[in-house]
Amino acid sequence: MLSTLLCASLMLARQGDELTGDQILSKLIAKYSAASSMSGEFLMTQTAQNKKVTILTKIATEKPSKLYIEQTSDTVDPRNWKAVCDGGTFVYDSPWKPGSVFARQRIQESTAFVDKADGQPKVMKLNDLYIASRRSLGDPTSPFLELTLHSPESMTTLKAYSKRLYKPKKGADKTLEDGTVVYSITGQIQFGAKDVADRGLTVSEDYNAIGRIELLVSKEFDLRQVKISESLSIPVPDSNLPVQVSVVTTWAGKLNLDVKNDPKIFSPN
Numbered sequence: 001m002l003s004t005l006l007c008a009s010l011m012l013a014r015q016g017d018e019l020t021g022d023q024i025l026s027k028l029i030a031k032y033s034a035a036s037s038m039s040g041e042f043l044m045t046q047t048a049q050n051k052k053v054t055i056l057t058k059i060a061t062e063k064p065s066k067l068y069i070e071q072t073s074d075t076v077d078p079r080n081w082k083a084v085c086d087g088g089t090f091v092y093d094s095p096w097k098p099g100s101v102f103a104r105q106r107i108q109e110s111t112a113f114v115d116k117a118d119g120q121p122k123v124m125k126l127n128d129l130y131i132a133s134r135r136s137l138g139d140p141t142s143p144f145l146e147l148t149l150h151s152p153e154s155m156t157t158l159k160a161y162s163k164r165l166y167k168p169k170k171g172a173d174k175t176l177e178d179g180t181v182v183y184s185i186t187g188q189i190q191f192g193a194k195d196v197a198d199r200g201l202t203v204s205e206d207y208n209a210i211g212r213i214e215l216l217v218s219k220e221f222d223l224r225q226v227k228i229s230e231s232l233s234i235p236v237p238d239s240n241l242p243v244q245v246s247v248v249t250t251w252a253g254k255l256n257l258d259v260k261n262d263p264k265i266f267s268p269n
Helices: 002-017 021-034 126-136 156-164 193-198
Strands: 037-048 051-062 066-072 080-086 089-093 106-110 112-114 121-123 165-170 181-192 208-218 223-234 243-257
Touching (some): 021 181, 021 208, 021 243, 066 126, 080 126, 126 156, 165 208, 181 223
Antiparallel strands (some): 037 051, 037 243, 051 066, 112 121, 165 181, 181 208, 208 223
């Protein structure tokens, strides 16, 4: 009996080791897509030219349409961002630009709408809510949001993110500081002018580049860390020569699935 269990365990371990990068990411996506609820937090750390900025994101969800995202920072103005939906009413901050003299407003709208394509009444899902609030967040394009805030019937941002991800390849396993052994998936990720503008950077409209990406995924297919390294060509006023800036952005955290959230956290008030 013991030898049978040991052989089965070894076979499962061997099958796990044989998974490709694509297969691991597919299992990760399927896991978050199937989850009924989620809660947790992750920290974004970005470094460039000896400068560092951080944004902490706390998130809670309940499908199909309950969402709580709160982001805070000690280094990035306006220091806090919040989007909340109780399933019927959706409230989020108006977009803010550096140097703006206008105070941010809280925007409120209903999750119910009529689809222009077929004229049928519908309700915004998690991915729709995320898209609506993205330009109002301090860390709007985090992989922890792009890869998890979706469901089988609503995955617009997931499809877009997947198209930008090239040649994911599984490397040697790594171990996180808390002792968790994780898969390391490396590849390339494409950036265009719109992606960069969403992150509040000023670059030329025809900006297009490829960055290096590493995703650390637990053996249970939980996303634990994403690191993106890129080189930006930043235009310089009164000069034809842009400045090359190396930017490294890391997101690290853990999202718990199928949890019981406090209903009060989704209150838009």
